[in-house]
Amino acid sequence: MTARLLSGPSTAAGAESLAGHRARLGDLPGRTDRAHLIGMIDAAGLLGRGGAGFPVGRKWASVAGRAKGDAVVLANGAEGEPLAHKDRVLMASRPHLVLDGLELAAEAVGARRTVLYVGSEHVDARIALERALAERAANRTSPLPRVPTMLVTPPVSYIAGEESAAVHFVNIGDPRPTTVPPRPYEKGVGGRPTLVQNVESLAHVALIARYGADWYREAGRAETCGTALVTVTGGARPGVLEIDLGTTVGELAEWAGVSASVGSPVLLGGYFGTIISGAEAWRQPLDPVLLRRAGAAFGAGVVAFLGDEACGVTTTARIMDYMAGSSAAQCGPCVFGLRAIADASARIATGQPRQDDLSRLRGWSQSITGRGACRMPDGTTALLASSLRVYDADWTSHQHHRRCAMRRGARVGA
Amino acid sequence: MSGRRVLDSGQHIEIDRISCDAYGTCAELLPEGIDLDEWGYPVIAPGNVPAHLLDIAKRAVDNCPVLALRLVKVTAAKGAEPAPPPPVLAARRPETRPDRMEGTPPWPPRPANRPAKRGPEQRRRS
Ligand SMILES: Cc1cc2nc3c(=O)[nH]c(=O)nc-3n(C[C@H](O)[C@H](O)[C@H](O)COP(=O)(O)O)c2cc1C
Numbered sequence: 001m002t003a004r005l006l007s008g009p010s011t012a013a014g015a016e017s018l019a020g021h022r023a024r025l026g027d028l029p030g031r032t033d034r035a036h037l038i039g040m041i042d043a044a045g046l047l048g049r050g051g052a053g054f055p056v057g058r059k060w061a062s063v064a065g066r067a068k069g070d071a072v073v074l075a076n077g078a079e080g081e082p083l084a085h086k087d088r089v090l091m092a093s094r095p096h097l098v099l100d101g102l103e104l105a106a107e108a109v110g111a112r113r114t115v116l117y118v119g120s121e122h123v124d125a126r127i128a129l130e131r132a133l134a135e136r137a138a139n140r141t142s143p144l145p146r147v148p149t150m151l152v153t154p155p156v157s158y159i160a161g162e163e164s165a166a167v168h169f170v171n172i173g174d175p176r177p178t179t180v181p182p183r184p185y186e187k188g189v190g191g192r193p194t195l196v197q198n199v200e201s202l203a204h205v206a207l208i209a210r211y212g213a214d215w216y217r218e219a220g221r222a223e224t225c226g227t228a229l230v231t232v233t234g235g236a237r238p239g240v241l242e243i244d245l246g247t248t249v250g251e252l253a254e255w256a257g258v259s260a261s262v263g264s265p266v267l268l269g270g271y272f273g274t275i276i277s278g279a280e281a282w283r284q285p286l287d288p289v290l291l292r293r294a295g296a297a298f299g300a301g302v303v304a305f306l307g308d309e310a311c312g313v314t315t316t317a318r319i320m321d322y323m324a325g326s327s328a329a330q331c332g333p334c335v336f337g338l339r340a341i342a343d344a345s346a347r348i349a350t351g352q353p354r355q356d357d358l359s360r361l362r363g364w365s366q367s368i369t370g371r372g373a374c375r376m377p378d379g380t381t382a383l384l385a386s387s388l389r390v391y392d393a394d395w396t397s398h399q400h401h402r403r404c405a406m407r408r409g410a411r412v413g414a
Numbered sequence: 415m416s417g418r419r420v421l422d423s424g425q426h427i428e429i430d431r432i433s434c435d436a437y438g439t440c441a442e443l444l445p446e447g448i449d450l451d452e453w454g455y456p457v458i459a460p461g462n463v464p465a466h467l468l469d470i471a472k473r474a475v476d477n478c479p480v481l482a483l484r485l486v487k488v489t490a491a492k493g494a495e496p497a498p499p500p501p502v503l504a505a506r507r508p509e510t511r512p513d514r515m516e517g518t519p520p521w522p523p524r525p526a527n528r529p530a531k532r533g534p535e536q537r538r539r540s
């Protein structure tokens with residue numbers, strides 16, 4: 001497993017100092033031509049790591065094109081996804097990589113202000129970044145012009161990391177998504193074109209600027225080049241690690257000490273992700289392109305081994321309840337739809353289904369998609385649809401016989 | 415569907431999901447293109463509004479009590495235009511969001527004797 005972002009001292013050792021960072025990686029290259037930098041990111045083929053996987057270079061070009069030297073860059077370290085830890089680990093252990101990336105982004109798109117947007121629950125990350133900003137202020141070595149940075153800490157919520165919600169919170173303290181268009185790259189913080197970029201995406205930029213696009217493309221084993229941070233859970237050794245894109249789920253299972261038999265289902269991407277059956281999962285390369293082709297997504301880099309002990313229906317019902325509770329309660333289909341899904345799932349899981357609960361769940365898994373201001377309903381129904389597919393026999397047995405196959409056919413509920 | 419050729423108006427309906435309050439006026443005025451779900455929120459047929467329905471679509475837009483609807487001219491995408499569909503999600507949901515329930519046929523030709531009101535089974539549950 002190639003370590004790039006996480007090469008150097010162990011992440012358990014806390015934040016790397018500015019001196020350590022410079023000794024290991026050197027200073028950023030001097031002021032480069034803006035188009036050259038964007039061209040380099042483009043050539044590297046870097047995809048965003050906040051969930052949607054949009055090409056970073058293209059986003060920079062569009063913000064640079066409309067900003068006229070007065071853009072804003074927002075580093076997104078909200079990490080509201082309950083299963084993900086990779087952004088907070090990165091910020092807490094390699095704050096200077098994130099800040100290098102932020103400076104480079106500001107230079108490339110022509111920004112006069114930058115925002116570090118860090119989930120308020122990520123205390124270690126916040127402290128590391130605050131200290132790193134102070135170190136840089138006291139010992140300015142970067143060849144890039146100084147751009148003021150504001151640290152903003154949104155409340156704990158799934159939705160606060162959505163880009164229009166992030167802009168909304170920075171602007172008026174309300175962490176709920178807004179109607180788009182205008183999207184943040186058109187009109188964002190302070191009404192200015194705003195580049196919202198995940199912190200891991202920015203950290204990769206800090207290395208690409210030093211070593212070049214060809215170097216970046218040396219890593220990666222399948223269609224997509226580069227390395228990625230993933231959060232692995234469900235094994236004996238859960239944690240965050242850096243992998244070559246294209247590493248298979250089975251290899252990660254080995255790394256994480258997953259004792260479940262080959263063939264237990266895996267949740268990929270996060271609560272916005274997809275459950276895939278173990279039979280498909282073990283040989284599945286973790287590559288955004290190949291995952292998309294397989295009907296899944298890389299998402300926020302979550303690989304959660306669900307094991308063959310846990311009841312998939314109960315697991316899904318819990319996630320649905322979390323998502324319904326996380327809706328920003330603004331759009332009807334999201335408010336009512338996610339609540340209806342969560343309630344029906346809970347009834348089925350606890351052995352009190354109404355007659356048509358399962359068929360209605362199947363309907364909602366299609367009919368609510370695409371009908372919110374943000375992708376909350378889409379992400380949630382995608383996960384539900386994959387669970388209905390992978391755990392089909394379990395859903396049916398719960399609904400019709402009130403029996404849970406996981407508990408040796410025990411009846412569920414009262 | 416009939417074999418009649420339907421002329422395209424070159425415009426589609428966009429909805430502001432945050433503003434929409436499920437008044438349902440739009441579905442009453444334009445049942446060919448807007449259906450209501452079980453909570454009373456609109457499901458809009460995918461694609462552009464057929465030319466012969468454009469005037470009625472404009473009426474639906476103007477009559478939404480909270481002004482949540484817009485008719486948007488569909489322009490050819492400019493080369494430099496950014497952001498749209500994040501590739502990873504694109505497979506699942508195109509950025510233009512053709513709101514559509516499974517099985518909702520897109521824009522049927524307008525029947526000659528269009529019912530003034532929707533049938534009770536399609537009405538909103540309260
Ligand atoms: C409900 C929701 C929550 C999100 N939460 C986060 C988050 O916590 N961190 C993040 O980087 N992106 C999050 N995103 C994605 C952002 O909207 C945005 O696409 C991303 O920050 C862009 O950075 P990237 O291109 O580097 O991935 C979320 C999106 C949605 C729809």
Ligand code: SF4
Nearest residue numbers: 328330331334372374
């Ligand atoms: S879709 Fe849901 S989470 Fe997104 S803005 Fe609307 S109500 Fe909020």
Ligand code: SF4
Nearest residue numbers: 434435437438440478
């Ligand atoms: S008329 Fe307006 S508020 Fe009413 S359902 Fe249609 S869009 Fe929503």
